[in-house]
Amino acid sequence: MSILIVGAGLSGAVIGRELAEAGHAVTILDARPHIGGNCHTERDPDTGVMVHVYGPHIFHTDDQGVWDYVTRFATFEPYKNRVKSTVGGQVYSLPVNLHTINQFFGTAMRPDEARAFIAERAEDIPEPQNFEEQALAFVGRDLYEAFFKGYTEKQWGCDPRELPASILKRLPLRFNYDDNYFFHKYQGMPRDGYTALIQRILDHPVITVQLNTTYDPATGGDWDHVFWSGPLDGYFNYDLGRLGYRTLNFERFTAQGDYQGCAVMNYGDRDVPHTRITEHKHFSPWEEHEGSVLYRETSAEAGPDDIPYYPIRLVAEKELLTRYIAQAQATPGVTFVGRLGTYRYLDMDVTIREALDTAQTWLDTQKAGTAMPAFVNAPL
Numbered sequence: 022m023s024i025l026i027v028g029a030g031l032s033g034a035v036i037g038r039e040l041a042e043a044g045h046a047v048t049i050l051d052a053r054p055h056i057g058g059n060c061h062t063e064r065d066p067d068t069g070v071m072v073h074v075y076g077p078h079i080f081h082t083d084d085q086g087v088w089d090y091v092t093r094f095a096t097f098e099p100y101k102n103r104v105k106s107t108v109g110g111q112v113y114s115l116p117v118n119l120h121t122i123n124q125f126f127g128t129a130m131r132p133d134e135a136r137a138f139i140a141e142r143a144e145d146i147p148e149p150q151n152f153e154e155q156a157l158a159f160v161g162r163d164l165y166e167a168f169f170k171g172y173t174e175k176q177w178g179c180d181p182r183e184l185p186a187s188i189l190k191r192l193p194l195r196f197n198y199d200d201n202y203f204f205h206k207y208q209g210m211p212r213d214g215y216t217a218l219i220q221r222i223l224d225h226p227v228i229t230v231q232l233n234t235t236y237d238p239a240t241g242g243d244w245d246h247v248f249w250s251g252p253l254d255g256y257f258n259y260d261l262g263r264l265g266y267r268t269l270n271f272e273r274f275t276a277q278g279d280y281q282g283c284a285v286m287n288y289g290d291r292d293v294p295h296t297r298i299t300e301h302k303h304f305s306p307w308e309e310h311e312g313s314v315l316y317r318e319t320s321a322e323a324g325p326d327d328i329p330y331y332p333i334r335l336v337a338e339k340e341l342l343t344r345y346i347a348q349a350q351a352t353p354g355v356t357f358v359g360r361l362g363t364y365r366y367l368d369m370d371v372t373i374r375e376a377l378d379t380a381q382t383w384l385d386t387q388k389a390g391t392a393m394p395a396f397v398n399a400p401l
C-alpha cells in the first residue's frame with residue numbers, strides 16, 4: 022500500500038512510526054526544512070543554548086501510555102513550569118496563588134482567610150455572559166484588572182467582553198503556595214530537545230522523510246491513504262474562506278549571563294505591547310551557558326502568510342469549521358489529524374495519544390476491510 026503522511030511534526034511522526042512497526046512503508050513530507058513541526062528545537066550556534074524555535078514547549082501528562090512512549094525515545098530531565106508576571110512595576114508569582122494574593126494586597130493571610138477575602142471581592146454575577154463577567158465573578162475587579170484583563174486583550178486582540186465565559190472554566194486562583202503551572206503527574210524536558218526525540222521516532226527503515234516539500238492535494242499523486250496534519254481549510258485550498266488563527270511574533274535577542282532569572286516572564290500591563298519574554302536556557306536548567314537567547318513575544322491575528330498558532334474557535338469560526346468538516350467527510354482516502362487538521366489546540370501529550378489511536382484505527386480498518394474515517398478525533 023502507498024501511504025502518505027503530510028507533516029513531520031509529532032502527529033505525523035507518531036502515526037508513521039506505528040504504521041512502520043506494523044509493517045507498512047510510509048512516506049512523510051514536510052514543507053519546512055526540518056522535522057518536528059512546531060515542537061522543533063535547535064542549538065543556537067553562538068551560545069549553545071537549546072532554542073524552542075516556535076515558542077517554548079514543556080512536556081506534561083497524566084497519560085501513562087504516552088509517558089512510556091516518549092521515554093522510550095528520549096531521556097527526560099525533570100522540569101517544573103514556574104511562571105512570573107510583571108504588573109504595575111512589581112513581579113508576582115503565577116498562577117495567582119496565596120503568595121500572589123498576599124503580595125498584591127500587602128497581607129499575610131492564611132488559606133481560609135484569603136478564600137473569604139476573595140469571596141467578598143468577587144462580584145455578584147449569577148450568570149456571567151462573557152470572559153470579563155466570569156473573571157469578575159471569580160476574583161473581583163482588582164485581580165482581574167492586574168492579571169487577566171491586559172494579558173487577555175493582548176493575547177486575543179479583543180475586549181474580554183467579546184470572549185465567551187467558557188474560556189475561564191474554573192476559579193483561576195490557588196489558596197496555597199503551589200506555583201507549579203501544571204497538575205500533571207509527569208513533567209519534563211527531553212534532554213536533547215524535541216527534534217532529537219522526534220528524529221528517534223522517525224528512525225525506522227521503512228519510513229522515508231522528505232523535507233522542503235509542500236504537498237498540494239490537487240496535484241499530489243495517487244496514494245492509497247493520506248494522513249493530513251496540515252490546516253484543514255488548506256487541504257481544500259481555503260475555498261470556503263479561512264479558519265481564524267492567532268499568530269505569534271517572536272523578537273529574538275541575546276544577552277550575556279542571566280537576563281531575567283526565569284524561563285517565562287509575563288507582562289500583564291496593557292501598555293506593554295508584548296505578552297511575555299522567554300529565556301530559553303532556563304528551559305534546560307541542567308545545562309550551563311554564558312550567553313542567553315530570548316524571545317519577546319507578541320500576539321496578532323494570523324494573515325495568510327503567518328504561521329497559524331492558536332485556533333480562535335469563536336462562533337463564526339465554528340460555523341465555517343462545520344462546513345469544512347462536511348467537505349472532509351466527503352473526501353475518501355484522507356484522514357485529518359493533529360492540531361491543524363482538526364483545528365484544535367492540542368498539548369503534545371494529547372497529540373501523541375490521538376496519533377496512537379489514529380494509527381490503531383487505521384490498522385483495525387485494514388483488518389476489518391472497513392473505511393477509515395476522515396476524523397478519528399472530532400474537531401467539534
Ligand SMILES: Cc1cc2nc3c(=O)[nH]c(=O)nc-3n(C[C@H](O)[C@H](O)[C@H](O)COP(=O)(O)OP(=O)(O)OC[C@H]3O[C@@H](n4cnc5c(N)ncnc54)[C@H](O)[C@@H]3O)c2cc1C
Nearest residue numbers: 028030031032052058059076078079236251359360368369
Ligand atoms: C506557542 C505554542 C506553545 C506550545 N507549548 C506547548 C507546551 O508547553 N506543552 C505542550 O504539551 N504543548 C504545547 N504546544 C502544543 C504543540 O505545539 C502541539 O501539540 C504539536 O505541535 C502538535 O503537533 P502536530 O504534528 O499536530 O502539528 P505541527 O507541529 O504544526 O506539525 C504540522 C506539520 O505539517 C507541516 N505541513 C503543513 N502543511 C503542509 C503541506 N501542505 N505540505 C507539507 N507539510 C505541511 C508543517 O510544516 C508542520 O511541520 C504549544 C503550541 C504552541 C502554538
